[in-house]
Amino acid sequence: MLKIIKGSDVRHLDSLHIQRKGISSLLLMENAALGFAEWFNSQSYLGNERVAVFCGAGNNGGDGFAIARLLSKLGWKVTLFTCFEPGTLLSPDAKSNFDLVPSAVRLQSWKEFNPSSFDVLIDAYLGVGLKGELRKEAKDIIQAINSFQGQVLSVDVPSGLPSDSNCSWECVRASHTLTFAFPKLALLFPENAQFTGELVVIDIGIEDSELMEIDSDYFFLQKKDVPNYHRKFNRFAHKGDFGKILLVAGSKGKMGAAYLSAKSALRTGSGLVTCLIPESERFIIQSSLPETMVVFEDQVDYSKFDAIGVGPGLGIDSVEVLEKVLDNYSSPMVLDADALTILSKHKNLIKKVPKGSILTPHLSEFERLFGKTDSHLERLKIAKEFCLHYSLNVLIKGANSVICLVDGRQIFNSSGSRFMATAGSGDVLTGMLTSFLGQGYSPEQALICGVFQHGLAGEIAGKEKLRSTIASDILEAIPETFKQLSIS
Numbered sequence: 177m178l179k180i181i182k183g184s185d186v187r188h189l190d191s192l193h194i195q196r197k198g199i200s201s202l203l204l205m206e207n208a209a210l211g212f213a214e215w216f217n218s219q220s221y222l223g224n225e226r227v228a229v230f231c232g233a234g235n236n237g238g239d240g241f242a243i244a245r246l247l248s249k250l251g252w253k254v255t256l257f258t259c260f261e262p263g264t265l266l267s268p269d270a271k272s273n274f275d276l277v278p279s280a281v282r283l284q285s286w287k288e289f290n291p292s293s294f295d296v297l298i299d300a301y302l303g304v305g306l307k308g309e310l311r312k313e314a315k316d317i318i319q320a321i322n323s324f325q326g327q328v329l330s331v332d333v334p335s336g337l338p339s340d341s342n343c344s345w346e347c348v349r350a351s352h353t354l355t356f357a358f359p360k361l362a363l364l365f366p367e368n369a370q371f372t373g374e375l376v377v378i379d380i381g382i383e384d385s386e387l388m389e390i391d392s393d394y395f396f397l398q399k400k401d402v403p404n405y406h407r408k409f410n411r412f413a414h415k416g417d418f419g420k421i422l423l424v425a426g427s428k429g430k431m432g433a434a435y436l437s438a439k440s441a442l443r444t445g446s447g448l449v450t451c452l453i454p455e456s457e458r459f460i461i462q463s464s465l466p467e468t469m470v471v472f473e474d475q476v477d478y479s480k481f482d483a484i485g486v487g488p489g490l491g492i493d494s495v496e497v498l499e500k501v502l503d504n505y506s507s508p509m510v511l512d513a514d515a516l517t518i519l520s521k522h523k524n525l526i527k528k529v530p531k532g533s534i535l536t537p538h539l540s541e542f543e544r545l546f547g548k549t550d551s552h553l554e555r556l557k558i559a560k561e562f563c564l565h566y567s568l569n570v571l572i573k574g575a576n577s578v579i580c581l582v583d584g585r586q587i588f589n590s591s592g593s594r595f596m597a598t599a600g601s602g603d604v605l606t607g608m609l610t611s612f613l614g615q616g617y618s619p620e621q622a623l624i625c626g627v628f629q630h631g632l633a634g635e636i637a638g639k640e641k642l643r644s645t646i647a648s649d650i651l652e653a654i655p656e657t658f659k660q661l662s663i664s
């Protein structure tokens with residue numbers, strides 16, 4: 177899994193890599209530029225498009241000089257805009273690449289930029305080397321870049337954005353950010369989505385093991401990581417091996433939530449799924465989902481289940497229902513939706529939640545539980561303290577959901593799409609997480625597999641249905657996620 181390190185540690189990472197692989201820093205810059213140019217070429221830009229490349233005096237600018245050279249060689253009409261005064265000392269690698277810029281590339285000062293003369297803009301002005309507050313001339317340059325109406329592709333980070341924190345000033349508003357080796361932390365904050373645009377991670381040959389040598393509690397989960405977290409079942413496996421789970425979900429008028437989470441659990445591979453629902457509502461589940469069983473509050477033996485998920489559609493008045501589950505079950509469980517709202521109103525119940533359990537708040541539920549927050553960085557800090565203190569896992573849901581583990585590690589998910597912002601998609605996730613717990617996955621394994629595959633199912637459904645995607649489409653895409661990951 178990729179580690180997300182601080183921007184200020186990138187130099188250290190470079191030198192580690194350079195020592196290990198025996199390559200020069202200039203070659204690393206060339207790899208970065210090649211990765212960018214390859215991605216650029218794979219997009220459906222027209223061959224005659226006019227490309228503006230804004231370059232600073234540091235290594236981010238160095239990437240820009242190399243990109244200008246590569247794109248010019250590939251036949252694009254490139255104009256390079258220097259964002260520094262004549263005579264400025266360039267970083268050594270930037271200087272080497274500046275000297276290699278071919279004569280086919282026009283050179284101009286950023287002050288001569290005319291937005292209407294270009295079709296695409298590449299922003300290689302400032303990268304992770306930004307220090308302190310943005311200076312006046314930088315603000316003017318960023319304003320000039322933002323006056324451009326076409327696509328803006330930022331190199332490594334949108335210029336002006338600090339790599340690991342928020343800022344109070346205007347940054348480049350990119351349509352895409354192509355970041356090198358690992359996503360910089362600030363690119364994953366919802367408040368910076370307006371600057372980052374779509375995020376693409378470019379592999380420049382730095383290995384996960386090299387990143388691991390640098391201290392950080394943040395990680396980035398990608399598709400290639402997931403299969404290793406899955407349990408393998410042999411050919412003698414029987415339905416008992418796939419777990420018996422209980423979903424405490426649904427109430428009058430909200431039985432759809434129980435249906436969605438139960439069906440998702442079945443699609444995720446649970447052997448036996450039981451729903452604890454109000455007796456009056458039993459016909460809905462029994463006729464719509466014959467594969468599940470139902471039980472009612474006075475007859476349930478909690479201890480016979482391998483995992484329990486509580487909350488979807490439960491109703492925020494079901495305090496006693498939740499309390500009973502907490503009093504009668506001691507293994508890790510999943511708490512979502514109304515169960516979280518109840519916990520936020522009855523904080524005394526938190527200490528009864530079994531250690532290792534998973535709480536899955538979206539941003540409003542997070543604030544209900546922990547109070548108002550001003551930034552994602554603040555949320556991460558609060559979640560970390562909570563996880564360490566109570567030995568609980570928290571999933572902060574949204575784009576790039578963050579898996580906050582009991583030991584303080586925080587893993588950003590890379591799968592998902594905005595088409596998942598639809599009623600019931602969280603219920604699908606609860607079903608998936610509970611299912612994996614029931615199949616004997618540890619909470620960490622369940623979170624990694626469940627959160628990634630839920631996002632992947634959303635991507636698959638969204639590709640077909642775009643904004644018409646509904647939660648049922650996401651759950652029906654679960655089988656395809658197993659197929660794509662080669663998990664049988």
Ligand SMILES: NC(=O)C1=CN([C@@H]2O[C@H](COP(=O)(O)OP(=O)(O)OC[C@H]3O[C@@H](n4cnc5c(N)ncnc54)[C@H](OP(=O)(O)O)[C@@H]3O)[C@@H](O)[C@H]2O)[C@@H](O)CC1
Binds near residue numbers: 186305308
């Ligand atoms: N392993 C990797 O990931 C690889 C990373 N690589 C690339 O290196 C980049 C990092 O390069 P870097 O360290 O040279 O810094 P960079 O971002 O160009 O910034 C320095 C410039 O910013 C300026 N400046 C600073 N603060 C400012 C302020 N407040 N307001 C205004 N200006 C300010 C500063 O000016 P100065 O203060 O020196 O006058 C100087 O000109 C990284 O993002 C990636 O693109 C790849 O090439 C290879 C592999």
Ligand SMILES: Nc1ncnc2c1ncn2[C@@H]1O[C@H](COP(=O)(O)OP(=O)(O)O)[C@@H](O)[C@H]1O
Binds near residue numbers: 577
């Ligand atoms: N823009 C987005 N990009 C990626 N995933 C998203 C986005 N919006 C929502 N999701 C995902 O969809 C799910 C929504 O869950 P939740 O808000 O609990 O929905 P509901 O309460 O309607 O079931 C979460 O897993 C979340 O991560």
Ligand SMILES: [K+]
Binds near residue numbers: 236299300330332333
């Ligand atoms: K940049």
